[in-house]
Amino acid sequence: MSQTKSVLIEKLQVVIHFSVRVLALLMTFVIVMGVVDVGWTIYQKLISAPVFILTMNDMLATFGAFMAVLIAIEIFVNITIYLRDDVIHVKIVMATALMAVSRKVIILDLKAVEPQEVYGLAALVFGLSIGYWLVRQLPSYHFSKQTEDKPSIEGHE
Secondary structure (H helix, E strand, O other): OHHHHHHHHHHHHHHHHHHHHHHHHHHHHHHHHHHHHHHHHHHHHHHOOOOOOOOHHHHHHHHHHHHHHHHHHHHHHHHHHHHHHOOOOHHHHHHHHHHHHHHHHHHOOOOOOOHHHHHHHHHHHHHHHHHHHHHHHOOOOEEEEOOOOOEEEEOOO
């Protein structure tokens, strides 16, 4: 019975890895289209009246588009690291989340949001920042299986 479960798990892992590769291809397409969109948006803003002038709203929209592409690149990095290491790296995921929240803060129109939303975003930024700092500060533990009963801890400093 254990052998049957092992074979099933291996086959399911092949399906998952194939799916993650497809996600990497799709994310590459999204990134390229995002870059094209950013370029097209800047071009459109520059040729419309007043010519070669970007208003503050234009700049904020452009920053938001840039950040969206950078977030997509970070997600692609997460995918490729998962494919390489078969592990989800918390530090990279938290950095991506910080970038996404930062994008929201950058493009936020303070005149159009309630104070509670600003407080919520502030708490989110604070929490993610502390979490990211903690993940970076903690020593990295690597658990290896020495025996069935006694796992050893390597890399503890």
